[in-house]
Amino acid sequence: MTAHEWQEQAAPYALGILSSEERRAFEDHLAGCDACRADVRAYTEVAAALAHAAPTAEPPGALRDRVLAEARRVRPIGAGARTAPRVALPWLAAAALLLAVGGAVATWRLTTRVHDLERDLAARDSVHAADSAALVLLTGPGVNVVSLAATNRAPSARIVWNHALNRFVVFAFDLPAAPAGRTYQLWAIAKGHAPLSMGTFNTDAQGHARVVLTVDREIAALAFVDNCGLTEEPSGGSPQPTETPRLLGAWTRSD
Amino acid sequence: MATLPNVPVPDSQLVGRMAAGEDAALGDLYDRYGKMVYALALAIVREPADAEEVVVDAFGQAWRQAASFDATRGSVGAWLATIARSRALDTIRARGRRVRAHERAALLSDEGLAAPIAAAGSDPARGVERTEARRLVSQALAALPGPQRAAIELAYFEGLSQSEIAERLAEPLGTVKTRIRSGMEKLRGLLGPLLEGAA
Numbered sequence: 436m437t438a439h440e441w442q443e444q445a446a447p448y449a450l451g452i453l454s455s456e457e458r459r460a461f462e463d464h465l466a467g468c469d470a471c472r473a474d475v476r477a478y479t480e481v482a483a484a485l486a487h488a489a490p491t492a493e494p495p496g497a498l499r500d501r502v503l504a505e506a507r508r509v510r511p512i513g514a515g516a517r518t519a520p521r522v523a524l525p526w527l528a529a530a531a532l533l534l535a536v537g538g539a540v541a542t543w544r545l546t547t548r549v550h551d552l553e554r555d556l557a558a559r560d561s562v563h564a565a566d567s568a569a570l571v572l573l574t575g576p577g578v579n580v581v582s583l584a585a586t587n588r589a590p591s592a593r594i595v596w597n598h599a600l601n602r603f604v605v606f607a608f609d610l611p612a613a614p615a616g617r618t619y620q621l622w623a624i625a626k627g628h629a630p631l632s633m634g635t636f637n638t639d640a641q642g643h644a645r646v647v648l649t650v651d652r653e654i655a656a657l658a659f660v661d662n663c664g665l666t667e668e669p670s671g672g673s674p675q676p677t678e679t680p681r682l683l684g685a686w687t688r689s690d
Numbered sequence: 691m692a693t694l695p696n697v698p699v700p701d702s703q704l705v706g707r708m709a710a711g712e713d714a715a716l717g718d719l720y721d722r723y724g725k726m727v728y729a730l731a732l733a734i735v736r737e738p739a740d741a742e743e744v745v746v747d748a749f750g751q752a753w754r755q756a757a758s759f760d761a762t763r764g765s766v767g768a769w770l771a772t773i774a775r776s777r778a779l780d781t782i783r784a785r786g787r788r789v790r791a792h793e794r795a796a797l798l799s800d801e802g803l804a805a806p807i808a809a810a811g812s813d814p815a816r817g818v819e820r821t822e823a824r825r826l827v828s829q830a831l832a833a834l835p836g837p838q839r840a841a842i843e844l845a846y847f848e849g850l851s852q853s854e855i856a857e858r859l860a861e862p863l864g865t866v867k868t869r870i871r872s873g874m875e876k877l878r879g880l881l882g883p884l885l886e887g888a889a
Contacts, residue, residue: 446874447867450845451776452852476763480885481878483768485846486726486775487827489733494724498742502720502749506713511756612784615740637747639776640783647754670743 436464441471449478509634510649581663583682590642592682594621594633594663601655603633607644610682613637613667619644620672622680623654624662633663635672660686701766708756716753723767724749727774734778734847735785744781748774765885779849830880838873841866 444461447453453461465471583592590610596603605621613619621633634648654660664680666673701722707715724745731744751773752759759769831839837859844855856866878885 443871446871447852451849452845454851477878478874479772480764480768481874481881482846483771484827484881484885486730486771487824488831489729492729492732494728494745495742498745499720499724501746503713503717505746505750506716506753509754511709511711511754612780614784615743615781640780
């Protein structure tokens with residue numbers, strides 16, 4: 436493509452309407468092209484301004500309280516980990532570390548995912564700070580990993596449990612987003628205990644998710660958690676799972 | 691623009707306080723943008739209950755990722771609108787159905803926009819800014835040739851890909867691509883004052 440042809444992609448890219456192949460190619464190009472990055476920035480603002488074209492609507496008064504109540508359940512990424520060293524490892528190094536602690540996993544698959552994530556990162560500079568916070572969570576001693584999979588099916592998830600920072604980092608792949616009014620919920624399953632909720636999340640339109648959850652006190656207090664399960668639940672999550680886990684895996688010990 | 695009696699805390703400062711875990715700052719951000727985010731969510735998902743869910747999700751994501759906000763890359767409003775649009779589009783995709791084009795066209799007709807804009811004039815300072823933004827955006831959209839505007843609205847409010855838009859409008863893909871590009875270029879020029887104000 437000529438420079439001009441690349442530049443023509445900036446507006447549809449900012450609107451998020453390129454096909455996935457076009458998007459990937461353009462993102463590869465963006466990494467090395469200041470002019471196109473500047474165009475993408477400008478068109479992203481133009482696209483966002485279109486929000487003002489929505490007809491006015493008055494949100495219900497109680498919505499503000501719901502927003503705040505939801506926020507009180509989770510800490511902003513990085514807010515609770517300011518004293519932790521900020522390690523700026525490249526993704527592949529982090530992946531290698533995951534492999535080391537995760538045991539026998541399909542290397543090629545993870546590498547592919549890492550490439551996807553890297554591409555994601557190049558495109559969305561705005562999440563970089565959150566990513567460096569996530570890297571802090573992925574590294575260091577006292578990290579356990581669980582891989583969740585369904586039998587003969589594509590969706591999978593990988594969860595890193597950072598004991599020092601008291602966080603779960605959840606990666607989900609090929610997991611179609613839970614429908615409106617529903618959410619995915621993760622469960623810590625320990626022998627002799629009822630399943631304990633690890634938190635809720637949903638995947639994006641591509642079926643991917645990368646979220647950080649605070650480890651509940653009850654879970655942190657358990658001597659050992661055997662398994663981890665994923666169920667679909669009504670929004671906000673359930674006190675106990677309401678279905679058989681769609682994905683299930685056993686925690687591996689790192690130390 | 692109206693003169694503001696008290697200079698408000700800049701948006702980016704609110705986001706900084708959110709990153710430090712101060713939930714009152716999130717409340718302030720909601721007071722500034724809740725209405726815009728809700729209106730956007732409702733325009734995309736159409737169901738008030740789903741729109742509320744999107745608002746909670748979007749502000750939740752902004753809260754969790756506040757540390758990643760970078761003011762040099764865009765305004766807080768654009769950041770929030772981008773998050774909210776993406777959550778709203780996820781909702782309709784998950785729902786597996788999309789609003790029909792003609793309903794959308796009716797929703798976004800000139801009458802549909804003009805009335806609420808005229809009615810929003812009595813808001814306090816922040817409302818005046820929002821109203822000004824709405825006026826500029828609707829003027830800019832109105833200045834586009836109809837087919838360009840229709841293609842951009844389908845892209846933005848329904849998240850249709852360029853080929854889906856071509857299919858919907860029964861137009862060649864190349865034509866649709868050109869319309870979207872030309873329309874966005876024009877909007878970029880027309881919205882210059884608003885976007886500079888936001889940055």
